[in-house]
Amino acid sequence: MSDADLARTPEPPYYAVIFASIRTGQDDAGYATAADRMMELASEQPGYLGVDSVRDATGVGITVSYWSSETAIAAWRRNAEHTLAREQGRKNWYGAYELRVAKVERAYGFRR
Amino acid sequence: MSDADLARTPEPPYYAVIFASIRTGQDDAGYATAADRMMELASEQPGYLGVDSVRDATGVGITVSYWSSETAIAAWRRNAEHTLAREQGRKNWYGAYELRVAKVERAYGFRR
Numbered sequence: 001m002s003d004a005d006l007a008r009t010p011e012p013p014y015y016a017v018i019f020a021s022i023r024t025g026q027d028d029a030g031y032a033t034a035a036d037r038m039m040e041l042a043s044e045q046p047g048y049l050g051v052d053s054v055r056d057a058t059g060v061g062i063t064v065s066y067w068s069s070e071t072a073i074a075a076w077r078r079n080a081e082h083t084l085a086r087e088q089g090r091k092n093w094y095g096a097y098e099l100r101v102a103k104v105e106r107a108y109g110f111r112r
Numbered sequence: 113m114s115d116a117d118l119a120r121t122p123e124p125p126y127y128a129v130i131f132a133s134i135r136t137g138q139d140d141a142g143y144a145t146a147a148d149r150m151m152e153l154a155s156e157q158p159g160y161l162g163v164d165s166v167r168d169a170t171g172v173g174i175t176v177s178y179w180s181s182e183t184a185i186a187a188w189r190r191n192a193e194h195t196l197a198r199e200q201g202r203k204n205w206y207g208a209y210e211l212r213v214a215k216v217e218r219a220y221g222f223r224r
Contacts, residue, residue, distance in 0.1 A: 004172045006132045006210050016214050020118050020164040052132040054166045054174045060116045062166045062174040098118050098221040102214035109210040
């Protein structure tokens with residue numbers, strides 16, 4: 001079993017930003033640096049509750065970040081460094097993406 | 113760029129089932145067969161809108177399936193073959209998982 005862990009979030013309701021993407025394969029180093037930085041920066045924002053993120057060898061990735069409110073999501077979207085990273089994403093890093101904002105209504109987990 | 117594609121869903125609102133998991137590393141063959149079968153079976157259910165699914169080499173995976181309504185999600189949950197697979201998941205395949213049911217309120221995408 002992996003050493004990885006999953007995000008531990010409070011009882012619903014809260015919000016999820018579901019970001020599914022396909023990498024272009026361009027600029028792996030720049031992408032990796034920016035992805036790490038965005039994870040760090042997101043975790044410092046008010047209302048951030050956690051994140052789960054996976055990318056496979058074919059370049060398909062899903063990142064789900066959890067937030068206390070729509071206000072928190074809007075503030076993170078306006079963050080200047082995040083805005084620059086999104087521009088780079090459209091220019092270089094992503095062949096396609098879909099972003100969905102969703103209200104988590106119920107949740108349950110299992111741990112061995 | 114990958115040949116993979118992302119789910120194409122209708123305009124919100126609709127529902128997302130966000131399933132984040134960590135594999136035990138046990139029974140890879142049985143897991144792969146069941147995972148393929150569940151993807152096929154889910155796609156045949158009323159109200160199914162699509163799925164995005166990624167698992168990385170460390171065994172962490174995120175599968176997000178999209179549904180027209182909570183009723184559709186509840187019916188899929190009651191499916192007998194799906195129920196058996198979930199039992200196998202807790203017994204053998206997953207070290208941990210978190211399942212969240214969320215209402216997608218807005219969405220946008222980008223394609224090169």
